[in-house]
Amino acid sequence: MNNSKIWLSSPHMGGNEQKYVQEAFDTNWVAPLGPNVNGFEIDLETYLGENVHVAALSSGTAALHLALILLDVKQDDEVICQSMTFSASANPIAYLRATPVFIDSERETWNMCPIALEEAIVDRIAKGKKPKAIIAVHLYGMPFKYDEIKTISQKYQIPIVEDSAEALGSTYKGKKCGTFGDISILSFNGNKIITTSGGGALVAKTKELKDEVVFLSTQARDNAPHYQHSHIGYNYRMSNICAGIGRGQMEVLDEHVALRRENHYFYLNFFKEKEGVNVLFEPTQDYFSNHWLSAIELDSYEKREALRLAFEAENIETRPLWKPMHLQPVFSNCPYYGSDVSEKLFDKGLCLPSGSNLKEEEKNRIKAVLELFF
Numbered sequence: 480m481n482n483s484k485i486w487l488s489s490p491h492m493g494g495n496e497q498k499y500v501q502e503a504f505d506t507n508w509v510a511p512l513g514p515n516v517n518g519f520e521i522d523l524e525t526y527l528g529e530n531v532h533v534a535a536l537s538s539g540t541a542a543l544h545l546a547l548i549l550l551d552v553k554q555d556d557e558v559i560c561q562s563m564t565f566s567a568s569a570n571p572i573a574y575l576r577a578t579p580v581f582i583d584s585e586r587e588t589w590n591m592c593p594i595a596l597e598e599a600i601v602d603r604i605a606k607g608k609k610p611k612a613i614i615a616v617h618l619y620g621m622p623f624k625y626d627e628i629k630t631i632s633q634k635y636q637i638p639i640v641e642d643s644a645e646a647l648g649s650t651y652k653g654k655k656c657g658t659f660g661d662i663s664i665l666s667f668n669g670n671k672i673i674t675t676s677g678g679g680a681l682v683a684k685t686k687e688l689k690d691e692v693v694f695l696s697t698q699a700r701d702n703a704p705h706y707q708h709s710h711i712g713y714n715y716r717m718s719n720i721c722a723g724i725g726r727g728q729m730e731v732l733d734e735h736v737a738l739r740r741e742n743h744y745f746y747l748n749f750f751k752e753k754e755g756v757n758v759l760f761e762p763t764q765d766y767f768s769n770h771w772l773s774a775i776e777l778d779s780y781e782k783r784e785a786l787r788l789a790f791e792a793e794n795i796e797t798r799p800l801w802k803p804m805h806l807q808p809v810f811s812n813c814p815y816y817g818s819d820v821s822e823k824l825f826d827k828g829l830c831l832p833s834g835s836n837l838k839e840e841e842k843n844r845i846k847a848v849l850e851l852f853f
């Protein structure tokens with residue numbers, strides 16, 4: 480029996496990526512600028528709509544770092560961040576020597592809880608510091624409660640940084656994720672819904688802001704014949720080779736979303752009849768998730784571990800949900816608001832194989848493990 484590894488989420492090429500990369504070689508645009516970078520940015524702008532301006536960067540983390548710089552986050556400032564997320568959402572706060580203030584999740588989308596968010600803002604202001612930004616994440620592709628979070632952002636005049644690293648192709652009330660933040664970011668790392676082998680983007684609302692991102696991400700060179708600098712710059716621009724992969728991937732993005740959503744329905748169908756398993760799904764018609772990763776919550780930690788190990792024994796990769804940032808040793812001294820929703824999800828939750836390249840035969844192997852287990 481074939482026992483080759485089934486990955487949680489692996490790169491899935493569409494076919495034309497190499498054509499764009501070959502073009503880059505043929506024209507010697509082997510550099511962090513060129514026609515593929517421009518083309519990829521236009522592809523993303525067209526896809527997202529809403530008159531956004533996209534700057535292609537070396538990673539989603541770099542995009543978050545620049546987003547916080549653009550929002551003037553400095554040493555000793557406070558930045559609010561969803562606790563249940565990948566560490567890359569929070570690390571850029573630390574790069575700037577600012578303090579993250581972590582917020583619990585709500586039960587429906589597993590994203591930032593609006594009630595805990597407002598409680599945190601009120602308390603931080605009472606303690607003498609108004610947070611500089613709110614980093615909200617669409618976990619596993621599931622849109623966060625945008626209307627509620629936006630209302631709070633407006634009430635207290637604190638901008639939203641939308642971490643849409645996992646949610647390209649998701650929508651909320653018909654609008655694409657990646658267009659909701661005052662500043663938004665995307666990631667094209669190897670495991671994401673589309674990949675450039677490594678890369679990211681910052682989505683800006685104005686051309687001026689995008690130009691500033693390009694300026695900062697290419698070492699902040701002033702307009703002079705020699706190297707003249709009046710700002711600290713970064714080497715964060717995307718390479719024209721990687722952007723070529725991105726252009727090929729954009730051609731298959733919608734197909735990948737459809738395939739990931741099929742995986743979700745495959746699991747949803749299986750668990751429909753099972754007691755004690757809760758699948759992450761859209762709470763209302765307003766939400767449309769790309770279902771980047773299909774995730775479930777079991778009724779205990781022990782059961783979650785048993786299932787994870789049952790998959791592991793069959794060479795099938797699964798992964799516990801993101802460990803909340805307020806439980807991470809590196810952030811243990813940071814303020815936290817909420818209760819134990821994200822902690823419980825972490826204890827009992829599991830991400831299942833979700834690649835858009837999962838084969839029928841692989842799904843059968845997954846189903847066999849599930850059937851034996853339940």
Ligand SMILES: *Cc1c(COP(=O)(O)O)cnc(C)c1O
Binds near residue numbers: 537541564565567678
């Ligand atoms: C992947 C990811 C990032 C970081 O993106 P990179 O391109 O890997 O730097 C940020 N936030 C979330 C939620 C992610 O999943």
